[in-house]
Amino acid sequence: MRGVLRVFVDANVLYSRTQRDWLALIYLQGEQSPYEVYWSEDVLAEVAYHLRRRHPLWSGRKIATLRDRIAGTFEVGRVTDFEVVAVDGVTDEHDLHVHAAAVSCSADIVLTNNVRDFVGVEDYDVLTPDELFVLVDDSAPDAVAAAAAAEQADYWGRRGTADLAESLVDAGWPGFAERVQGHLRWMALSGQ
Template structure:
């Protein structure tokens, strides 16, 4: 099971950082985020997605942009709404299937809201309400 998950992650992720120097300067307030900063800096990441943006210090001093998950997902929807609509419909089917077989679960929209993505959940709701085949 874990090897299958690992394979899927490696299929969709642009870069995995397996090793990085730990001596990268970090002005953030949470020492536990030092390794995240070091990995992102070493990988020359353009964007770091974290809901913990306040602990990274002054964003203007970072070599990457910080985005909370909700804002990042909305950014993706801004740039590729047709792709988001397609994935939204697939994910909605997945969540409905889980309910139909009696698994205790919630809806896709509720899951997104509980994960701290209320703005993206609203966009997903609009995608689900839009007629098929329209942008």
């Protein structure tokens, strides 16, 4: 992995609490994050829309607070200057705004769970969260280990003896789960 990656995040990643939390946890570790997170108001509007559909009884304040936390955590990554046009390779027209914003911010990676919607796009790599976090662990294992330790402490506090790595497998992240398990095992063996 070269330098700091520029990662444009699709709404389906920010919608998921697990994915959003890990994206922020690793981003906030240490003085230099292994990646910069980029997003657009269109992406956050899509997140809010899907949260409202899933949780019709949530207050407006709850959804607005979540939206503001995302924007505040990744505030330097707001992308506003882009024109949406049809392009070959983006198979879902509802993702054209993602492509346009990613190109506008010179993203290295589009982070999405819908990789199949970006076939043949050459402007950036398209990765799932599992793929990105394994890549990040290759280049910044200390950041991932610190995030894993923080999440494990929080996770145990909320869920008792539940297995963090197992929850990542359940979320569809087998590669990253293996990396997290390795970090947690090392910390346990070294007394950290």
